[in-house]
Every structure is written in C-alpha cells, then in structure tokens.
Amino acid sequence: MRGGTLIQPGANYGILFLIVGTLLTVVISLALAVPAGVGAAIFLAEAMTGGLRLAISIMVELLAAIPSVVFGLWGYIVVIPFLGQHVFPFLAGALGFIPVFAGPPGSGYGLLTAGFVLSLMIVPLIVATMRDAIAAQPTTLREAALGLGATRFETTWNVLLPGTRRVLIGATILALGRALGETMAVLMVSGNALDMLPNNIYAPVSTMASFIVSQLDSALQDPLGLAVRSLAEIALVLMLISVVINALARMLLAHFAAPAART
Amino acid sequence: MRWSRRVLTISGWALSGLALLVLTGLMLSILGVVLVMGLSAFSLSLFTTVTQGNGGGLLNAIEGAAVISIGAMLLAAPIGIAAGLYVCEYRSTRWASAIRFLSDVLVGVPSIVLGYFGYVTMVEWLGWGFSVAAASIVMAMLCMPYICRTTELALRGVSNDLREAAYAIGADDGQVILRVVMPAALPGILTGALLALAISVGETAPLLYTAGWSSFLWDGRRRKRRMNSAASSVVVLSRSRLLIR
Numbered sequence: 001m002r003g004g005t006l007i008q009p010g011a012n013y014g015i016l017f018l019i020v021g022t023l024l025t026v027v028i029s030l031a032l033a034v035p036a037g038v039g040a041a042i043f044l045a046e047a048m049t050g051g052l053r054l055a056i057s058i059m060v061e062l063l064a065a066i067p068s069v070v071f072g073l074w075g076y077i078v079v080i081p082f083l084g085q086h087v088f089p090f091l092a093g094a095l096g097f098i099p100v101f102a103g104p105p106g107s108g109y110g111l112l113t114a115g116f117v118l119s120l121m122i123v124p125l126i127v128a129t130m131r132d133a134i135a136a137q138p139t140t141l142r143e144a145a146l147g148l149g150a151t152r153f154e155t156t157w158n159v160l161l162p163g164t165r166r167v168l169i170g171a172t173i174l175a176l177g178r179a180l181g182e183t184m185a186v187l188m189v190s191g192n193a194l195d196m197l198p199n200n201i202y203a204p205v206s207t208m209a210s211f212i213v214s215q216l217d218s219a220l221q222d223p224l225g226l227a228v229r230s231l232a233e234i235a236l237v238l239m240l241i242s243v244v245i246n247a248l249a250r251m252l253l254a255h256f257a258a259p260a261a262r263t
Numbered sequence: 264m265r266w267s268r269r270v271l272t273i274s275g276w277a278l279s280g281l282a283l284l285v286l287t288g289l290m291l292s293i294l295g296v297v298l299v300m301g302l303s304a305f306s307l308s309l310f311t312t313v314t315q316g317n318g319g320g321l322l323n324a325i326e327g328a329a330v331i332s333i334g335a336m337l338l339a340a341p342i343g344i345a346a347g348l349y350v351c352e353y354r355s356t357r358w359a360s361a362i363r364f365l366s367d368v369l370v371g372v373p374s375i376v377l378g379y380f381g382y383v384t385m386v387e388w389l390g391w392g393f394s395v396a397a398a399s400i401v402m403a404m405l406c407m408p409y410i411c412r413t414t415e416l417a418l419r420g421v422s423n424d425l426r427e428a429a430y431a432i433g434a435d436d437g438q439v440i441l442r443v444v445m446p447a448a449l450p451g452i453l454t455g456a457l458l459a460l461a462i463s464v465g466e467t468a469p470l471l472y473t474a475g476w477s478s479f480l481w482d483g484r485r486r487k488r489r490m491n492s493a494a495s496s497v498v499v500l501s502r503s504r505l506l507i508r
Contacts, residue, residue, distance in 0.1 A: 036286060063290050067466070151272045157275060209373055240371065245371070
C-alpha cells in the first residue's frame, strides 16, 4: 500500500495520556513549589538581613543555574531510592484512605517524583520574584501596620502579601510554562509510562516533552514517517500550550509593572 | 495578645523558615552528590581520552559541547545584539514591538520543540543528518532571544545625555550607536552573551535530536557528522539503565 500503514483492528491512538501526565506533574510541582517558594521568600525578605540573606539568596538562585540533566541525575541517584523505599510506602500507609494516595507505592519512578524534581527546578523563580516584590512594598504600609500593633509576621501576611498577589500569579504562570517544557529531568525520573493513565500518585507517567525524547528511536527507525509526524503533532500541541501560557503571564506582569517601569 | 494571634505568628515564622531550610538543604544535597560522586571518578585522563563504551574519558563530549556552543554563539551573538540594538534605539517603531513580541514568544517555546523542529527541517528534510550545523543553529535559536533582551536592557541603561551630546557635536545615527552607546553598554552586552553561552552549554534535549551522540572527536565536517555534548553524555551514559524501566 502507498502512503499509509496497516493498523490493527480495534487499536486506537491518542495523546490523552501525555496531556494528562503533563498537566498532573505540573500541577503537583506548582502545589509544592508555590507554598514553599512564598514561605522562603517571606523568611528571606522579612526575617533575614545582611550577609546571611545575601548568601542564601545566591544559594537559591544557583538552583536556577543548574542544568536540567543534573537535576535528573540527582533525582535518579538520590530522590528515587529515598522516595521509593521510605516515603512512598509510608504515604501509602498513612494516607491510604484518600484514593489517590492508596497503594501500590511503586518503585519510586512516577508522578510524585517527577512533580517533586520539577518543583525544585521552578522554585528559584518564585522565591526571587516574591522576595523582590515583598521588599518593594511601600515602607509606609509596613509602618502603619506595625503602628496598629500587628506583629511582624501579621504585617507581612495580612498587609504586604496581598499587595504582591498579581506578581505571584504572573510568576506562577511563568513557572508553569517552564515546567511544561522541561524534558530531561522528567524523562529520567517519571518512569516513562506508555498508553496508561495514572491510577494513583505513585504511578509512572510520561509528559509531552519527555515523550518526544524517549521516542527518539522510533523517529530514527521510521520508514513511513508516521512516528516523525505523530511526534511533530505532540510538539505542536506542547508549543501552543506553552506559548499561550507565556503570553498570559507576560500580559499580567506587564500590566502590573507598567506604572513602575515608566517612571 | 490573643493566643490565636501568637500561634499564627509563631507557626508562620516556623513554616516559612522551614521552607527556606528545606530548599537550602536540597540545594546542598544536589551540589554534594555531584561533587562527591564526580570527584571520586575525577582524573586527568577524563579530559584527555574519548569515551569507550561505558568507560574512558569525556574528551569527545567536552569538545562537542565547546564546538556546538561556539558555533551557536557565532550565529546568535551578531543577530541577537543587532536585534537588541534595533529594539532599543528604534523602540517607537512598529517593527521594534513586533521583534520584542516574537522574541518573547521564542523564549516561551520549550527547548525540545526547537530541537524537534531542527530534526524535522535540517536533519531529515535537508538531509544534513545529525550534525554540528543543525545543533549549532538550533542552539542559536535558543540563545538569540536572551541575547536580544539583555542587549536591549544594557542599551537602555546608557543615559540619554550621552546620545544627545553626540548628536549635538554632529554625529550621525551610526556613529552614535557604534562609537558612543555600544562601548558604554559593552559590559552588559557581554554578560548577556555569557549567560546565553551558559544556557547553551547546559542544554540537553534539543541536542539529542540534532547532534546525536558519538564516541569520536570532531573531524571538521559541519554536516553528516554526529557530535556529542557534555550534557547529552549524562543522558546517553545512563540510557541503557533508563530503557530497562
């Protein structure tokens, strides 16, 4: 036959499992990175001063400079054995009554591991942006709240943080865009599931970006061009999603930053 | 003070401090693992011999990373700096905002999509095969928007007084930009180029699709010659174990 390939009766193909895997890992990574990032930013901006603050700031920002394969390698050597042998069995036992946390806890390669490693890769962005945003809040607000008898933490939490809401949303969406496109680290820790939807939080998954790399071999040995074109389709969907998300984030950030930048 | 406020304050500080502690701890863990495991295998032959199977050195990978990154810089730096110049010095034109928008879009495109684009167009369609040329062009596409943006920011930092003074003594556009503004902004522009170089050295996924991998040194051919990069070595050497999963 020309220009086609024989498909087994009853077989069907789709990228739903990739879209689900991508969105779930990204949601988990944001759920871990946003609270941790905001907490760390509060502590950095309000509780620390001088050399220590500078040193830890540099440290957290160094995280952003580490190539993603190194995160993947670290995940492979350290995180997977630790999570797979100690944390996941414990979680499955302690939180087993919640359906998504119920066992089997798996080998350590999976959704939660990928989300955890991803969250570390995006957290520097959130910490750095939020630290600067909190520090940039007007001193008068701070003095007024302290003058009313609020403690320093109440001042930060109730007065300064609400002012940084738009920055947080913008930084989160930028982080989301970065997490969507992350390839190598996810490839090395996610378990690279094929045609299955995850049934719990420990199950192996594939993301769109990592799937393109893991199918490198099919692209190379492909006389019909079928694999190359299907992968191009995945790349197209991934590109559209990330470009839309990035445009959204930039619009939000530009809207926020516009009055300050024009002075 | 009511106890609920005291609890909020204390637990708030404790939780945010804990978050920072955990982040620094994980950071130290990454650095520690890489240093300890790397140093135990460290030797001079790592830099002087090529990879053989799962052993040997990394000379081919280091050379590959250098060749691809230098190639990418040679392509990306002139275009990126020129684009940044235009976007900053002619910022009120419609073209400038179009270029800025497109370069923002390019930053948002995941690197693997760029790599796959290179694979489909250059490796397959143009028939270059896995090659230095394809890898360098894709890396240049990846770096260009960063260079453009940092150049624009550096040029914006140059005070307008300098430009006005130069125009006042009779310089034309080209002289103002090349002789006055560019020298003043040079440190910022170089920083941006170095940043882009760092990004391209650490990038892996697009290289697997454009440079391939090989255990040999470069023979000088720009096309139809597989190359290896330091970052892809990490993946390829652990690949046999990855595929078992």
